[in-house]
Amino acid sequence: MLSSTLTKRAVATLTRRNASSITAVHGRQIIDSRGNPTVEVDITTSDGLFRASCPSGASTGIYEAVEIRDGGSTYMGKGVMTAVKNVNEVLGPALIGMDPTAQEAIDEKMFALDGTPNKGKLGANAILGISLAASKAGAGAKKVPLYQHYADLAGNTVTPMTLPVPCFNVINGGEHAGNKLAFQEFFVIPTGASSFPHAMEIGCEVFHNLKAVIKAKFGGDATLIGDEGGFAPPCDVESGLAMLMEAIEKAGHTSKCTVGLDVAASEFKVPDKNFYDLDFKSAEGEKDASLMISGDDLLAFYSKISSDYPIVTIEDPFDQDDWANWSKITAALGEKIQIVGDDLTVTNPDKIAEAIEKKACNCLLLKVNQIGSITESIRAVQDSKRAGWGVMTSHRSGETEDDYIADLAVGLCTGEIKTGAPCRGERTSKYNQLLRIDESLGNGTYVGPGFRTPNWMA
Numbered sequence: 001m002l003s004s005t006l007t008k009r010a011v012a013t014l015t016r017r018n019a020s021s022i023t024a025v026h027g028r029q030i031i032d033s034r035g036n037p038t039v040e041v042d043i044t045t046s047d048g049l050f051r052a053s054c055p056s057g058a059s060t061g062i063y064e065a066v067e068i069r070d071g072g073s074t075y076m077g078k079g080v081m082t083a084v085k086n087v088n089e090v091l092g093p094a095l096i097g098m099d100p101t102a103q104e105a106i107d108e109k110m111f112a113l114d115g116t117p118n119k120g121k122l123g124a125n126a127i128l129g130i131s132l133a134a135s136k137a138g139a140g141a142k143k144v145p146l147y148q149h150y151a152d153l154a155g156n157t158v159t160p161m162t163l164p165v166p167c168f169n170v171i172n173g174g175e176h177a178g179n180k181l182a183f184q185e186f187f188v189i190p191t192g193a194s195s196f197p198h199a200m201e202i203g204c205e206v207f208h209n210l211k212a213v214i215k216a217k218f219g220g221d222a223t224l225i226g227d228e229g230g231f232a233p234p235c236d237v238e239s240g241l242a243m244l245m246e247a248i249e250k251a252g253h254t255s256k257c258t259v260g261l262d263v264a265a266s267e268f269k270v271p272d273k274n275f276y277d278l279d280f281k282s283a284e285g286e287k288d289a290s291l292m293i294s295g296d297d298l299l300a301f302y303s304k305i306s307s308d309y310p311i312v313t314i315e316d317p318f319d320q321d322d323w324a325n326w327s328k329i330t331a332a333l334g335e336k337i338q339i340v341g342d343d344l345t346v347t348n349p350d351k352i353a354e355a356i357e358k359k360a361c362n363c364l365l366l367k368v369n370q371i372g373s374i375t376e377s378i379r380a381v382q383d384s385k386r387a388g389w390g391v392m393t394s395h396r397s398g399e400t401e402d403d404y405i406a407d408l409a410v411g412l413c414t415g416e417i418k419t420g421a422p423c424r425g426e427r428t429s430k431y432n433q434l435l436r437i438d439e440s441l442g443n444g445t446y447v448g449p450g451f452r453t454p455n456w457m458a
Helices: 002-018 081-095 103-114 124-142 146-154 196-218 237-250 295-308 323-333 349-358 374-386 404-411 425-441
Strands: 022-031 037-045 048-053 168-172 185-189 258-262 275-277 292-294 311-315 338-341 363-366 390-394 415-418
Touching: 022 081, 022 124, 037 081, 037 124, 048 124, 081 103, 081 124, 103 124, 103 374, 124 146, 124 374, 124 404, 146 374, 146 404, 168 196, 168 237, 185 196, 185 237, 185 311, 185 415, 196 237, 196 425, 237 258, 237 295, 275 295, 292 295, 295 311, 295 323, 323 338, 323 349, 338 349, 338 390, 349 374, 363 374, 374 390, 390 404, 404 415, 404 425
Parallel strands: 258 311, 311 338, 338 363, 363 390, 390 415
Antiparallel strands: 022 037, 037 048, 168 185, 185 258, 275 292
16 A cells, blocks of 8 residues: 555656746737737747737727737837736746646636736736647647647547638628728638538638629729738628629539628617617718618518528627627527627626526637637637537637637637638638648548537537
8 A cells, every 4th residue: 555655656756747837938029910019928848939929809899808008109009018018027927837738727827916807907918828828838748739738628528529610701891891891701601511621622712703703893903802811892781692602603612601791780889779880981971871770670681681691600790788689689590590799798708698698699709819818718618518509719800820729619629710711821820720630630520510519519
């Protein structure tokens, strides 16, 4: 018995000696895809250097965690040197010596140092940069791929792992483009593809055919691209959907594609009234009065277009505080169509719980910078899956070349991912990482039409 105890102690001691530990944390300011500063963090451990960077949104919910900007004139007030200082002088030093595989302990240490409910003291962009880099360091310490580390952290033991359906944002409007189109994103979704590489092939072919369709209708200037790589033609919602379907047909993929929308309706809700201004980009005096519609009329419009087109997902159909209309659309269309909460839920477990109680949506949009840590993001996914919701992993309009969301989508078995058009390096970096993961898995499963209920539902 004593010999057995000594052996266990010896093994434990050896394990501690060989365990990885954080030896340095360094933050810096880099530039994102919109030409704005963002935070990048390097974490050094006994296993090497691990780097991560933070995205940033243009269409942001008011309940998101706070990213700290410097103000002043430098970078038009959007510098992040204050957040970088918080990484280098406050958060980083407190993590020296910690085990990088202990993701929750690392994140909780940072929450305690910040001490606010929305990370407003030290900045979600400071905390998230470290949290992301730590997750990569944790995978490095375990000598496993990042997607496997995320699966381990979440308790996902289901095999084979699942590759998500890509939702290609190929027409841009809203805050992501300079046209008058109110709805922010139009997706082509290859639900009928046989594999993830096949889905990429379909998405790219539809993208190129759409360019030709738009050019024929509006000329070459209309094929200029928006923040997320999609085209920004001078169209309305229905003509945009019609062009998308024409491109799908010309590419020969009608039987393999469905479509979706990110409305981002919080951007054009009329304050204190049950009205939405679909001409919100026009100046006062130039607005089309027929495009000022009630919440009930907007719901009727969603019902109409979902009957006319193969729409399978609608994101942010109403304002982030318009709970009544959210509950109405989920009751009316939620069985047939996925109703995705982005500004409504902001990847926040408290907001998700409220949405579950009110039956306001049936899918979470997973954006880690909305909540500011890997630990909270995993909890948000677990809570959503336990409620029977789908989960769509998402990029932000202001992105970097960091491709961690590809691993997150696979490790957490989210079933679907949106990361822009197959255009612009900060978008294709994620798709290319998914192609690498698919190759490395060998026997990975493509979720296809079952994207709302993939094989791990927590």
